[in-house]
Structure formats: C-alpha cells, structure tokens
Amino acid sequence: MNIYQTYLEKIHKVIIELANNNKIIIPESLAGINAEIPPEKFDSDISTNVAMVLSKLNKKSPDELAKLISSTLKDSDPLIEDISVIKPGFINIKFKPVFWTKFVEEIINNQKEFGVNLKEEKLNYLVEFVSANPTGPLHVGHCRGAILGDVISNVLSFNNHKVTKEYYVNDYGNQIINFTKSVYFRIREIKFNEPFPIDNPDLYPGDYLIDFANNIISSNSDMNFEKFEVINEKLSNLSIEQSLLLIKSNLKSLGINHDNFVSEKDIVLNKEVENVIKFLEENKFVYKGKIKAPTGEDNKNWVEREQLLFKSTDFGDDKDRALQKSDGTWTYFASDVAYHKNKVDRKFDFLINILGADHTGYVKRLSSSVDALSGTKNKLICKISQLVKLIKDNKPFKMSKRKGDYITVDDLIEEVGKDATRFIMLNRSGDVELDFDFDAVKEKSKDNPLYYVQYCYARISSVFRNIDKDLNSNIKIKDFDFEYSNEEIKILKKISEWPKCVDLSCLKLEPHRIPTYLYDLASKFHSYWNLGKQNPEKRFISNNNQIHPDKLIFLKVISNVIKSGMNIVGVDTPEKM
RNA sequence: GCGCUUGUAGCUCAACUGGAUAGAGCGCCUGACUUCGGAUCAGGAGGUUCUGGGUUCGACUCCUAGCAGGCGCACCA
Known part of the structure; x- marks a missing residue:
C-alpha cells in the first residue's frame, strides 16, 4: 500500500480525463509528474507538481491549472478534506482523519506485504x-x-x-x-x-x-x-x-x-578463460597492441610490449586492457572476464558488484567487459564502498x-x-x-542510532507486555469510527513513507536510507511517547489498565515497520533492553 | 597527467532519480520528565550547499570551467 503511488495514479486519471474533455493538453509521457511528501510545515499529506509540469505546454499559469485539477480531484475523492494551491504551483492534499484509520486497517490486514512493491517487475539479481x-x-x-x-x-x-x-x-x-x-x-x-x-x-x-x-x-x-x-x-x-x-x-x-562460492581456479581449469578469449576474438573485441605508459608519472621502468588487449575503450574505458602477460599466461583481468561471462551466461537481469575503494579504477573495464559479453548496456552495476x-x-x-x-x-x-x-x-x-x-x-544512549531505534521497539513491546498481550497476536479493528489524533497521524504519515523508502533503496542500491528512515520514525515515536509524561490522556494505557484497540493496532503497525526495517539491516529488535 | 569519487551548520552526515523557507545528530545555551521502562522529550543559536558560468517556472541535485580532499592508474590478485 503505497499511498503516493495510489494518488499519483489518481492524478494521472484526473488529467487524462480533463484532456479527453479538451480542458487541458497533456504530454505523451507523464514521467515528470510526481506525488510526494510535502515538507512538514505545510500541514498537508501529499503534494504534487502536476500543475507546474503542465503549465508550459498549456500556456497557462500553474495556479490556474492547479485550481482546475484540484477541484476535479477533490470531487472524485471523499477522503480528501482539503486541497490547497501553494506559491509556485504545488497542489497540497490534506486527508480527513478517517483516511488514516482506513490506512491502518489496510496495512494491518496485509502485514507481510506492507513496504513491498508488488507492482514492480520481479527481477533476477546476482550480488557479488x-x-x-x-x-x-x-x-x-x-x-x-x-x-x-x-x-x-x-x-x-x-x-x-x-x-x-x-x-x-x-x-x-x-x-x-x-x-x-x-x-x-x-x-x-x-x-x-x-x-x-x-x-x-x-x-x-x-x-x-x-x-x-x-x-x-x-x-x-x-x-x-x-x-x-x-x-x-x-x-x-x-x-x-x-x-x-x-x-x-x-x-x-x-x-x-552467501549462496555461492565460485572458485577462480575452477574457472581457469574449466578452460573458461580460453573460451571467453575465443568469444572475444570472434566478436572482434580484442587485438594485439601496446599499452602506453601513463602520462605525468615517473615511468622509467615502463616497457611497451605487444600483447593481447581487450578493446574496452569501445565501451567507455580510457585504456584498452591487457588480457595476456608477456610470458603467455593470462592476466587477472582475463580470468575476471571469464568469470563475468560465466555470470552473464546464468541469465541474470542485473549483476551487482560491491567493490572496495581501491578498485575504483577497475569499474570501467569490468562494465566494459560485461557490455561486450552480454551485448547489453548497464547490466553490471558496481557499487563502491568507501x-x-x-x-x-x-x-x-x-x-x-x-x-x-x-x-x-x-x-x-x-x-x-x-x-x-x-x-x-x-x-x-x-x-x-x-x-x-x-x-x-x-555507547548505549540516544547517541547511538542502533539503540535509539531498538528502544522504540522495546517501548512498544512494553505496552503489550503490560496488558498481557503478545506483539505477534492478531488484533482486529473494532471501532471503524475511531479517529487518530494529529500526533498519531504524524507518525502514520512517516509509516506511509516506508514503501517509498524501500523502493528508493532498491532503485539506487542505497540501503543507508533504511537506517536513516528508521531513526526518523523512532524519533517521531519517542516524541509522541513523551507527551504521555505530562499528559496522562496521551498515554497508551489508561489508569484502569485499558488500551483502545485502535491504539494497539497503531503500535503494532509501527513495530511491524521497525521489525521489517531492522530485519533488512540484519539486526535484532529485542523486546526488552 | 588521466580516470572515478567526495565537497552542505563548528564537527559527523541527510535531503525522496530537478521542487516549496536546505534537514537530523554531536557539541554549545535554556528548559521538561525522575519514569507505562534506566537509554527519552521540548526550545534556542548556528548556512553564500567549495568557486565562477550555463540550462528553466524552479538547481545541493543536471551541463561546463576551475579549486580542494580521497582512491586508483603495467604482466598483483
């Protein structure tokens, strides 16, 4: 359940309809249009740039377009409380509180899937x-x-x-x-x-x-x-x-x-190096030539030799690379090319290599070789860990x-x-x-982000413990008219970002987004928790040891996301610390 | 010299493949709580996003020319 995606689709629908009625003109590709998280100060739940994107093509001010689009959008969706148009032309959507009750209901009913992008094409990755x-x-x-x-x-x-x-x-x-x-x-x-x-x-x-x-x-x-x-x-x-x-x-x-340990020795003994060289020769990716010494360096000992070279410059590298040493044996690069041929032959959609910073210079020749071997561009993605x-x-x-x-x-x-x-x-x-x-x-304090996030989970666990419930027990929604408070909605909004965080981490192969997200979520939770210190009404558990089921579900939703995130990071979520 | 990469608050870093008044933590200065659970919270100060050009409704983000740091630059794997 990615509400940003859902609303992006709604926005698409609205403008297509408006275009069909000749009210506006839309471009062939709707790619530049987004539905995003507005900055907190705006008291709004989703914002879109659609009016600004369409402005030029329609020769109308973003403001004018925004008014048209937002009123159509609002009419079509009873969960929207208010839509406002702000300065450069952003459309800000604010939901009724019941939107969030439904949101919670939806994700608690599909717990395992929350955060997973089910619409995305399922791909086959090799991560080395x-x-x-x-x-x-x-x-x-x-x-x-x-x-x-x-x-x-x-x-x-x-x-x-x-x-x-x-x-x-x-x-x-x-x-x-x-x-x-x-x-x-x-x-x-x-x-x-x-x-x-x-x-x-x-x-x-x-x-x-x-x-x-x-x-x-x-x-x-x-x-x-x-x-x-x-x-x-x-x-x-x-x-x-x-x-x-x-x-x-x-x-x-x-x-x-790891799932596999692949031996270089096996690759060599299986004649995969010879085979890949043959493949490269047949496809005219190699030639006999000499490598020039790098400029600006002290290269007194440099000896130019004729050797078998891979034309990596054809694929964006800045030098062609040696496959054979002067004594006739293969270079390390040659067996690496063979290994990557082996990978390519196993039909993955993407190959990902995690390399150390000392291998930055190696990236281009590797991706060049994979381009040549697979006939596809950008099949190999190298991530450097600094x-x-x-x-x-x-x-x-x-x-x-x-x-x-x-x-x-x-x-x-x-x-x-x-x-x-x-x-x-x-x-x-x-x-x-x-x-x-x-x-x-x-350090075991808030200075250490790990404990800060784990503490959040532990606090939630303690609520369940105090009312003799299990975090894993099934909780059903009873009161559909329940409305969450503004403070709670603030946290739910953060929860709604989780699928987006997962998507971005995958898309950019940047998993650091997950700890950052979890920290942020934990911070909002701690902030909320502390309200209960001054104001007993804001506590989860009332004086007679009762808790509203929707609040319990609210806690459950938060703990689920933290658990998923921490699982991805590969760390524990203790119930007591 | 060439390639890759980084440059954001005093320090360590975020910023959703171009969005709004650039956000956190540490440190500094105030304050709350003395615990539903000991690691918590609220507020304040702090910025020419390395520099100069460009692209456009809009740039930390893209292009370009520099500056500064890091890593790499034979047949070592």
Whole structure:
C-alpha cells in the first residue's frame, strides 16, 4: 500500500480525463509528474507538481491549472478534506482523519506485504560481494562492503526480487603461491624449528598462519613436509581450505550468508578463460597492441610490449586492457572476464558488484567487459564502498598490513557487537568515507542510532507486555469510527513513507536510507511517547489498565515497520533492553 | 597527467532519480520528565550547499570551467 503511488495514479486519471474533455493538453509521457511528501510545515499529506509540469505546454499559469485539477480531484475523492494551491504551483492534499484509520486497517490486514512493491517487475539479481582473497581472515576493511552487499541483497529480496549472493574466491595465481609458501614456512617452523623468514616481503607474516599450519599438520599426519615441490598443490588446497573456513566463520559472525562460492581456479581449469578469449576474438573485441605508459608519472621502468588487449575503450574505458602477460599466461583481468561471462551466461537481469575503494579504477573495464559479453548496456552495476576511518579515544587508528597487525572482523565483533557494527556501517551512504568511532558505537544512549531505534521497539513491546498481550497476536479493528489524533497521524504519515523508502533503496542500491528512515520514525515515536509524561490522556494505557484497540493496532503497525526495517539491516529488535 | 569519487551548520552526515523557507545528530545555551521502562522529550543559536558560468517556472541535485580532499592508474590478485 503505497499511498503516493495510489494518488499519483489518481492524478494521472484526473488529467487524462480533463484532456479527453479538451480542458487541458497533456504530454505523451507523464514521467515528470510526481506525488510526494510535502515538507512538514505545510500541514498537508501529499503534494504534487502536476500543475507546474503542465503549465508550459498549456500556456497557462500553474495556479490556474492547479485550481482546475484540484477541484476535479477533490470531487472524485471523499477522503480528501482539503486541497490547497501553494506559491509556485504545488497542489497540497490534506486527508480527513478517517483516511488514516482506513490506512491502518489496510496495512494491518496485509502485514507481510506492507513496504513491498508488488507492482514492480520481479527481477533476477546476482550480488557479488566480499570476494576477499583466501589468504587470511577478514578484517575491518572488508566489513563495510560485506554489510553493504548483504543489505542490498536483503532489501532487493524484501522488495520481491530474486537475489543470489555470491563470493568469488581468488584461489589462483601468484598470491596463492606466496600464501602457500608462507604456510609451508610456518609448518617448517613448527616441525623443523626453522625460523620463519619474516623479512621476505612476499610472504604473509600474520600469526593466524601458525594456526593454519598446526591444523594442517594435525589433520594430515601422513604428509611429508620435506619438499615443497612435492606437496605444493595439496598444501595449496589445504591452505585455501583453512582460509575459507576462517572467512566463512567471520561472515557468519557478521550475519552474512552467501549462496555461492565460485572458485577462480575452477574457472581457469574449466578452460573458461580460453573460451571467453575465443568469444572475444570472434566478436572482434580484442587485438594485439601496446599499452602506453601513463602520462605525468615517473615511468622509467615502463616497457611497451605487444600483447593481447581487450578493446574496452569501445565501451567507455580510457585504456584498452591487457588480457595476456608477456610470458603467455593470462592476466587477472582475463580470468575476471571469464568469470563475468560465466555470470552473464546464468541469465541474470542485473549483476551487482560491491567493490572496495581501491578498485575504483577497475569499474570501467569490468562494465566494459560485461557490455561486450552480454551485448547489453548497464547490466553490471558496481557499487563502491568507501574507506572506514577507525577512531579510538578520539584518534585515528591505523592498521599495518605488512606487519599483519590489522583488526579482524572477530576483534571488531567482540568489541562492539554484530548489530552495532552493521547498523553504523550502514548509516552512511556507501560512497562517503565513514568514521567508525569505537566509543560512540559502544555507547548505549540516544547517541547511538542502533539503540535509539531498538528502544522504540522495546517501548512498544512494553505496552503489550503490560496488558498481557503478545506483539505477534492478531488484533482486529473494532471501532471503524475511531479517529487518530494529529500526533498519531504524524507518525502514520512517516509509516506511509516506508514503501517509498524501500523502493528508493532498491532503485539506487542505497540501503543507508533504511537506517536513516528508521531513526526518523523512532524519533517521531519517542516524541509522541513523551507527551504521555505530562499528559496522562496521551498515554497508551489508561489508569484502569485499558488500551483502545485502535491504539494497539497503531503500535503494532509501527513495530511491524521497525521489525521489517531492522530485519533488512540484519539486526535484532529485542523486546526488552 | 588521466580516470572515478567526495565537497552542505563548528564537527559527523541527510535531503525522496530537478521542487516549496536546505534537514537530523554531536557539541554549545535554556528548559521538561525522575519514569507505562534506566537509554527519552521540548526550545534556542548556528548556512553564500567549495568557486565562477550555463540550462528553466524552479538547481545541493543536471551541463561546463576551475579549486580542494580521497582512491586508483603495467604482466598483483
């Protein structure tokens, strides 16, 4: 039940009718016309710009058109109390209180669907996120993208789309060789007392490798660790397995669950890279050429080589990109193209990639490749998750990857908890750097938006508890003449925005709108709740422990929306705090 | 040098794919409640939306030229 959509349709109907009667002229597309939430100061429920949009075409003032349209609209709808026309030409609609009673009735009868856009075409999305190298645990840097991807997936599936969540495992290439060697040296350290070559910059120094080594030793007692060349491949698999176990447990503690883990190694071994190159050659998307050194940089060591290049410039990239190294092996990009061919072949409507800020330069070549592979534009949407600045004791907190002393997801969750991490990481638009202040996140007060919203839910629960009712029990409307007060309608208006919030979050893939919305709703609720402190009549429960059923339903509606929203964000809504 | 991205109150950020007098929180200054449940609420001060042009009924939003920060720029994945 999206009242803005409903009224937009009514407005369309009215102007089409007026046009049929030759009262006005309307354009072919009605796209610019909207039905929106008016600013609070106007004491109005829905506003539309229709008169201003039509003004030019009709060569009439917006005012004149607005009067015509609004009087027609009002005549057709008994729930409208008043329509006013305001300055530049906005039409503001104000409903009778009974509108809101009906509104509440409608959404309580279709609880599960409220917020879901049932009219929208159901699409099939693939969301790829995290995809961190399987060389160690997830750290804070991975966290934001992980949560962003997860919540984008949640909101899309809430809005009735089909979503597959995927993790691409880069279990192939040089990094994996170095990683395997690192594990090998840790094993030798344990078994043969040889010191780990800590000064070798190619190796992974982190202590977690000691655990990996111990696990591998104890579960492979028949293995001989004397010669690396002999066990290389097996050890590589075992090490990756260790990493993935750890990564999956990290994801689990963040509340994240991928549907697929796709292995780069499998893609390579299945000859998908060769196949995709063949495909690109057949379609003339590749050629042998040279890449020029970037200008303005110190490029003394730059060597121009002829190599196989993908014509990404045909698709808007600023350079063509290398598919083959000089030694004849494929580049990382080549296998990534193969992976994306694999995605394209699985027939999704949209592919979404959540990338870290350090991959911004990678976006164009990826989307170029997907354009080429699918023959469709804008099939791949890349969302960048910007850096997180960690702050502790009012000071920035630096991690050093080289030393291996970075804050892991486990550290983070242990210190601040899953819910606070998710809520705060999401509280800002993904393309803005985020300050993650440990002290503020741990704070249990209104300074912490998570608790502020949860407290709202807990307060509602307490009302139900106090009258011995269950939040999940079925409540029926009894009094259809009941009218909500202005303060309550204020909250109901916010409730009516929920479907709009969901739609926008999906459309723009911006889930930060949800915490923002929930905070706002909670704020209005707290404000209302406090009225009861001074004025006992404004309390939900009367002196003789009674509550009007419509007020109970009112509370139920609010708690439902908070619950839905918090579910999408992936955090709990405790009934007691 | 090129590409992407960000620039909004002292600070951290919103602003519904172009709408109305640009909104919250923190901090600061007043006040309410001493709890239906301890995390709550009301009010005040605070703005040239980085700058200059343009597009139009209307611009934080779009275009353009700059300025400033961030990220990236071989065959590392």
